[in-house]
Amino acid sequence: WILMVTARSPTNIAVIKYWGKRDETLILPINDSISVTLDPEHLCTTTTVAVSPKFEEDRMWLNKKEISLSGGRFQSCLREIRSRGTDFEDEEKGIFIKKEDWKKLHVHIDSFNNFPTAAGLASSAAGFACLVYSLAKLMNVKEDEGQLSAIARQGSGSACRSLYGGFVKWSMGNDANGSDSIAVQLATEAHWDELVIIIAVVSSRQKETSSTTGMRESVETSPLLHYRSKEVVPKRILQMEEAIRTRDFPSFAKLTCADSNQFHATCLDTSPPIFYMNDTSHRQVFCMEKWNRSEGTPQVAYTFDAGPNAVLIAKNRKVATQLLQRLLFYFPPSADTELDSYLIGDKSI
Numbered sequence: 001w002i003l004m005v006t007a008r009s010p011t012n013i014a015v016i017k018y019w020g021k022r023d024e025t026l027i028l029p030i031n032d033s034i035s036v037t038l039d040p041e042h043l044c045t046t047t048t049v050a051v052s053p054k055f056e057e058d059r060m061w062l063n064k065k066e067i068s069l070s071g072g073r074f075q076s077c078l079r080e081i082r083s084r085g086t087d088f089e090d091e092e093k094g095i096f097i098k099k100e101d102w103k104k105l106h107v108h109i110d111s112f113n114n115f116p117t118a119a120g121l122a123s124s125a126a127g128f129a130c131l132v133y134s135l136a137k138l139m140n141v142k143e144d145e146g147q148l149s150a151i152a153r154q155g156s157g158s159a160c161r162s163l164y165g166g167f168v169k170w171s172m173g174n175d176a177n178g179s180d181s182i183a184v185q186l187a188t189e190a191h192w193d194e195l196v197i198i199i200a201v202v203s204s205r206q207k208e209t210s211s212t213t214g215m216r217e218s219v220e221t222s223p224l225l226h227y228r229s230k231e232v233v234p235k236r237i238l239q240m241e242e243a244i245r246t247r248d249f250p251s252f253a254k255l256t257c258a259d260s261n262q263f264h265a266t267c268l269d270t271s272p273p274i275f276y277m278n279d280t281s282h283r284q285v286f287c288m289e290k291w292n293r294s295e296g297t298p299q300v301a302y303t304f305d306a307g308p309n310a311v312l313i314a315k316n317r318k319v320a321t322q323l324l325q326r327l328l329f330y331f332p333p334s335a336d337t338e339l340d341s342y343l344i345g346d347k348s349i
């Protein structure tokens with residue numbers, strides 16, 4: 001016999017950034033973060049997990065290519081889910097699995113990203129969220145999304161926020177074992193559905209510092225990062241929660257842009273400095289700031305993760321249309337701008 005489960009998880013974009021760990025193995029952050037989960041149309045991972053007594057070892061394929069499962073992060077997620085598996089039975093098919101059997105049975109994992117890996121868009125968030133969720137369903141794990149988010153977190157920090165749609169907060173927690181470092185949903189995708197997200201996909205990417213390495217170096221060398229995590233983010237989290245609750249776009253945009261800029265400032269404050277944004281990214285910031293100023297009130301928020309792709313959040317559909325026209329006029333996909341395309345995604349699951 002063979003048992004199979006398929007799940008789909010979208011990626012999420014942080015509007016208050018996670019940058020810096022206090023525990024690298026358990027992946028515990030030095031501050032809370034807040035994100036928006038995208039709809040699965042453009043940036044999502046689909047994962048099928050299967051278990052059968054015939055499988056002789058755990059194996060995984062990503063975009064049809066076999067990859068190694070030996071990494072500590074994969075192993076942590078597999079171990080945590082296996083240890084929470086419960087009895088399963090399907091009388092019709094004659095399948096009876098005792099909870100202790102999950103540790104002996106091997107799994108095959110087939111994962112697929114619906115966006116080109118070459119685009120360099122973050123895939124670990126959707127990937128680990130999907131892996132953990134599908135394994136949990138397969139092994140009849142009874143834990144809720146919050147507890148599953150603590151497991152996905154051990155695959156990649158930002159993955160814990162992809163277990164929910166809408167607006168999500170990852171609370172850093174206090175426990176040394178990470179049990180309270182979990183994600184919670186602040187609002188569903190329906191709460192603020194006028195927002196439209198446009199992602200500028202950069203084509204040719206310079207080799208850059210991974211998030212994991214970058215944040216380790218920032219924790220070790222940037223005084224600004226420590227000031228940010230203690231003095232700035234706690235206040236911003238409260239303000240952002242309020243802006244989301246009241247659908248206050250001007251505050252939401254101001255906080256989102258300020259937090260992206262401060263995150264990149266901590267990267268510059270790192271020794272040696274880390275440059276994630278490129279010339280086009282900087283010009284896009286300038287263009288959005290100018291537009292927001294000329295309108296007298298923010299129309300668009302921008303945010304950049306550990307790379308030069310701009311994530312732009314428009315106030316509503318009308319603004320999104322104007323935004324796209326502006327982007328295509330000032331930043332057409334070309335060799336000069338190093339842009340490949342624009343992805344449009346509403347926020348939702």
Ligand code: DP6
Nearest residue numbers: 014017018156157158211212305306
């Ligand atoms: C800039 O979650 O990719 O996107 O926990 O080491 O896997 P690891 O890092 P990762 O870092 C994401 C950093 C960020 C900000 C964010 O998503 O909050």
